[in-house]
Amino acid sequence: MKQPIIRFSNTFFRASVLVLALWLVAACSNTRYLKDDQQLYVHSGVDVRGDITVSDKQDLRNSLQSKQLMLQQANKKFLGTRIKVWLYHQKNQEKKKNLFWNLVLSPKNMEEPSIFDSTKVAESIKRMSAYLYNQGYFYDTVTYVKTVKGRKVSVDYKVNTGQNFVIDSLIYDVPDTALLAIVKRSQPLSLIAKGKPYKQETLNSERERLYRLIKDAGYFKFDRNYIRFELDTLNKSFLRNSLNPFEGMLNVFNENKGREKPTLNIYTIISNPADSLGGHHKKYTINRTIIYPDYPVSGDTSRSTFHDSISAYTIYRYRQDILRHDVLNRSVLLRHGETFSNQKYDATFNKLYDLGVWQFITINYRENHDTTLDALLYLTPRRRQNIGASFEVSTSSDYLLGSGVTLTWRHLNLHRSATSVDVNLSTGIELIRQERQWVLQSKEFGGNVNFTFPKFITPFRISQERLTTVKTRLSLGGNYLSRVAKFDITNINASFGYDWTPSRYQRWIVNPISLNYVGTKLDPYFRDTIVNKNPYLKRSFEPAFIGGEVASYIYTNNDALHRKHYSFFRINLEESGLWLNGVNSLVGSINHKGNDLEDYTGLTISNFVKVDADYRHYWKRPRSMFATRVYTGVGVAYGHSTVLPYIRQFTAGGPNSLRAWRLRTLGPGSYHDTSATAQIFPDQTGDMKLEANAEFRFDLIRMFNGTINLKGATFLDAGNIWMLRKDPDRPGSEFEFSQLYHDLALGTGVGLRLDFSFFLIRLDWGIPLKVPYYTGNPNGWYTTEWRHFSDPSWRRDNVIWNVAIGYPF
Numbered sequence: 001m002k003q004p005i006i007r008f009s010n011t012f013f014r015a016s017v018l019v020l021a022l023w024l025v026a027a028c029s030n031t032r033y034l035k036d037d038q039q040l041y042v043h044s045g046v047d048v049r050g051d052i053t054v055s056d057k058q059d060l061r062n063s064l065q066s067k068q069l070m071l072q073q074a075n076k077k078f079l080g081t082r083i084k085v086w087l088y089h090q091k092n093q094e095k096k097k098n099l100f101w102n103l104v105l106s107p108k109n110m111e112e113p114s115i116f117d118s119t120k121v122a123e124s125i126k127r128m129s130a131y132l133y134n135q136g137y138f139y140d141t142v143t144y145v146k147t148v149k150g151r152k153v154s155v156d157y158k159v160n161t162g163q164n165f166v167i168d169s170l171i172y173d174v175p176d177t178a179l180l181a182i183v184k185r186s187q188p189l190s191l192i193a194k195g196k197p198y199k200q201e202t203l204n205s206e207r208e209r210l211y212r213l214i215k216d217a218g219y220f221k222f223d224r225n226y227i228r229f230e231l232d233t234l235n236k237s238f239l240r241n242s243l244n245p246f247e248g249m250l251n252v253f254n255e256n257k258g259r260e261k262p263t264l265n266i267y268t269i270i271s272n273p274a275d276s277l278g279g280h281h282k283k284y285t286i287n288r289t290i291i292y293p294d295y296p297v298s299g300d301t302s303r304s305t306f307h308d309s310i311s312a313y314t315i316y317r318y319r320q321d322i323l324r325h326d327v328l329n330r331s332v333l334l335r336h337g338e339t340f341s342n343q344k345y346d347a348t349f350n351k352l353y354d355l356g357v358w359q360f361i362t363i364n365y366r367e368n369h370d371t372t373l374d375a376l377l378y379l380t381p382r383r384r385q386n387i388g389a390s391f392e393v394s395t396s397s398d399y400l401l402g403s404g405v406t407l408t409w410r411h412l413n414l415h416r417s418a419t420s421v422d423v424n425l426s427t428g429i430e431l432i433r434q435e436r437q438w439v440l441q442s443k444e445f446g447g448n449v450n451f452t453f454p455k456f457i458t459p460f461r462i463s464q465e466r467l468t469t470v471k472t473r474l475s476l477g478g479n480y481l482s483r484v485a486k487f488d489i490t491n492i493n494a495s496f497g498y499d500w501t502p503s504r505y506q507r508w509i510v511n512p513i514s515l516n517y518v519g520t521k522l523d524p525y526f527r528d529t530i531v532n533k534n535p536y537l538k539r540s541f542e543p544a545f546i547g548g549e550v551a552s553y554i555y556t557n558n559d560a561l562h563r564k565h566y567s568f569f570r571i572n573l574e575e576s577g578l579w580l581n582g583v584n585s586l587v588g589s590i591n592h593k594g595n596d597l598e599d600y601t602g603l604t605i606s607n608f609v610k611v612d613a614d615y616r617h618y619w620k621r622p623r624s625m626f627a628t629r630v631y632t633g634v635g636v637a638y639g640h641s642t643v644l645p646y647i648r649q650f651t652a653g654g655p656n657s658l659r660a661w662r663l664r665t666l667g668p669g670s671y672h673d674t675s676a677t678a679q680i681f682p683d684q685t686g687d688m689k690l691e692a693n694a695e696f697r698f699d700l701i702r703m704f705n706g707t708i709n710l711k712g713a714t715f716l717d718a719g720n721i722w723m724l725r726k727d728p729d730r731p732g733s734e735f736e737f738s739q740l741y742h743d744l745a746l747g748t749g750v751g752l753r754l755d756f757s758f759f760l761i762r763l764d765w766g767i768p769l770k771v772p773y774y775t776g777n778p779n780g781w782y783t784t785e786w787r788h789f790s791d792p793s794w795r796r797d798n799v800i801w802n803v804a805i806g807y808p809f
Helices: 010-028 054-064 083-092 099-104 118-134 177-185 200-216 250-257 325-331 342-354 524-531 535-540 578-590 597-601 676-680 737-743 783-788 792-798
Strands: 040-049 141-149 152-160 166-173 227-233 263-270 285-292 306-309 314-317 358-367 372-381 385-394 401-414 419-434 437-453 470-483 487-500 506-522 544-556 565-576 608-621 624-637 688-703 708-722 745-755 760-770 800-805
Touching: 040 054, 054 118, 054 152, 083 099, 118 141, 118 152, 166 177, 177 200, 177 263, 200 227, 200 263, 200 342, 325 342, 342 358, 342 372, 506 524, 544 578, 565 578, 578 597, 708 760, 783 792
Parallel strands: 040 152, 166 263, 285 314, 285 372
Antiparallel strands: 141 152, 227 263, 306 314, 358 372, 385 401, 401 419, 419 437, 437 470, 470 487, 487 506, 506 544, 544 565, 565 608, 608 624, 624 688, 688 708, 708 745, 745 760, 760 800
């Protein structure tokens, strides 16, 4: 039997040979430049054993492998080679210099070879043992095993943690009775609790919590050094030095070794200042608040010639009366007679910054002879108005040349109220070549106006002092798209709502009024020959009138307190038709002819409820990140509506979804549209969506001295869309729990990211793993088809390229 012959182009063959040659050279030449007494340090590992959980072992292993504890690190590998070491030798040993090498031999792309040093190994063992002590592992042992192969050395550290001490009780020793009362009230929030494992970092975090708590209570001059901890075993043998809490503990080790969980007590000691009268800490209040609203960049306050005094503040200004007093009063929370508070300092800073009026904000305190403070606010204003223009030139698979122009105007402080106005106008065209002539294919123009008010605009009063960001937004916009000889689409939208942040990690966006009108006009030939033959394409061009409410809740904790991993969660709720049906009935009742809103507009009001939720979690490492996402959504029509509006239905595929499928080509369910129309206008939508994604992101090389970073990724996407009701024209499209596994699509792939710091260009290649409509396997597994990978037509249909700006999630 004849075997099939796989042919590769000469370009691909030469590139493969070049890559293989570079790989072999980089793999073999990193030891040739070593001196006679040197060995290349190629591997380091940590084996953790002990009576602790698997997750604790993993966290402990990661900590012990840090550069602060493991002083000597092996050179990193990429694709099985230490390419950065090889590049280092090309610059420093081979003295390579030309245009290509100058581009590649950036300092970020090179790494000095790691030479084995036994003294660093010994010091690493000492640091690891000290770290284990600080984590409460008092009976640890740390050793290492050295493996030598030729001129390469590997070191594996063997760590046995023993048992971890747990906390038995927390005792306060606070001579200042006022501070003692503050601390005792907050004891339920203490990070030190009975039964928790002892860790030095827990004490550090508790010290920071108590410091913030006491500062917020008015103790302006209170310092962290007043707080210290002493550890005591149950037989009262003290560990007196909090910086080295294990000094003197050897005499009690033997007693605790026999216990299943050895315990200790923690004394929290807050000492009094030695230089204060009476020995107590002073509590401060605000005396005056002095504001410089047009503080110059030069920092010269002598030019402030105008002086205003209102009940709460004193204002010195040079020329500009930047903000109305009532707006300023809502943002400045540092008022006469109130207790000093770090929280109010932070809230004032954030509120002033969110107004968008000032470029620089500085808040200082001046201590008076008594226990009062003057708050000094130095505010350097921004330019009130900005005008901008942007131009875009593009090309795509369905047009040869596209161009667009966008004009923007922004006023940051309308009528001195911190109200911002944004106006955007845009237009664009697409051109194709026919018979050596440029032909207009489409044209588009539109605009929108956005008003942002720095307060709640409601018929009733809402206190916003405890809220960091408070916005009321009003948006009006319209867009017109004309595709020559096909269709015209007019889109008009308006919304009114609120945006506020009740806490550090939370945000609410609520639009009680949201209107959207979509009108269409079809070319007769296009309508009769294409649209009317496809019921789903026909539905996509139906006019829509959507009016309802939209609410979103967002939680994210990506900050300095969550350096290793953080989460993002968003849930959206949209309802259409409830209040708009009331308006419709009201118009009909007051009109003597009986015509209602639907009669006048010729449109049917859409009635539906739609909910979707998006949860993401990120694990960060120094040069990589593992990102995950789970998305679910469902929409239900009610009343006289039987389907969701087309623009509110769910889709799958594309650069931000399942990347092994093109946009709108997957689903719903196991249905697959193979018609000729689907090749031109892919149009698969659904009432329900489930999706899960996982992506491992890693750094590759840095170019141009680190200004541009090339990053890589590998990903796995799963999910699909479904209909809630059976659709006879699309068999297999409805959701059935028993068919969930069969209907799930699964795709994988790799990607490149070109990171310019201020924006990121992403290129992904996706390939299907499991296809719901594939009949070659009962469950849809598609890997058997990968044998056709050498076929260009198969790759064109199954290897999907996605180009986008920014990360998919």
